[in-house]
Amino acid sequence: MDRSAGQEAAPVLSARGLSKSYGGNRVVSDLSLDLPPGGMLGLIGPNGAGKTTLFNLLAGAVRPDGGAILLVGRDVTAQPPRARLRAGLGRSFQIARPFARMTVLENVMTAAQAQTGESALAALLRPARVRSEERAHAARAREILDFVSLSQLEGEPASVLSGGQRKLLELARVLMAEPRVILLDEPGAGVNPALLDLIADRIQAINARGVAVLLIEHNMELVARLCPRVIVMAAGRLLAEGPPSEVTARADVIEVYLEGMPA
């Protein structure tokens, strides 16, 4: 079979038959997905569908009961989050919790993948090298803060940031690790419309630089704006996949959303 014509590039991130139960409750069930390099895929579904648990599995925060996760073609299922981060997998959290007393700049710098400066011993033995690495991290953190429009707040404690600004800071922290794929958990939740526009624009810009994005989001306008394709999860399973307008018009998708609504 000739697969060269129209052949898609190998996925940057794949889930193969992932499952996870909590106390007999199957939260993720035989779930598979592929994220192509530089792709942008939405992950939608009603509350409790298992979306965040899937993120936890992909990022390594939770071990699956079954199935496998491949990052750039390598099986990382047994690897801890830090190793996956080093291999290029970044993630943001639904509830951004910056270090409140640290400055905005320091918050971004702590997300750098420390090399020499990671150990106190290195700081003692190679202080010049550690200092020069710190300067490089600060310069890069400033570039990223500029990119997310938080430069003016770099010296302020993170505690002064609004909800939307915290989401931007979270994005900046993810970028500091120079990921090739990012998992974004509800970047638009609780954000005012003006900042939402900025966040959407920045996510698009990150994706345009070749970073693949898997995005959990309840705001369907935002999903439709950002994602050419979405997958729908319901009760831990993959229910549907396709362009947002097609998927959200499906009767089975509408039904699972309605089931979660108060009567």
Ligand SMILES: Nc1ncnc2c1ncn2[C@@H]1O[C@H](COP(=O)(O)OP(=O)(O)OP(=O)(O)O)[C@@H](O)[C@H]1O
């Ligand atoms: N650590 C845990 N222990 C027990 N049950 C859990 C745990 N984590 C998640 N669950 C359960 O798994 C189910 C799926 O939760 P999850 O947070 O993954 O859903 P979600 O699709 O992200 O929901 P939402 O859109 O509300 O964030 C829920 O019923 C939740 O209570």
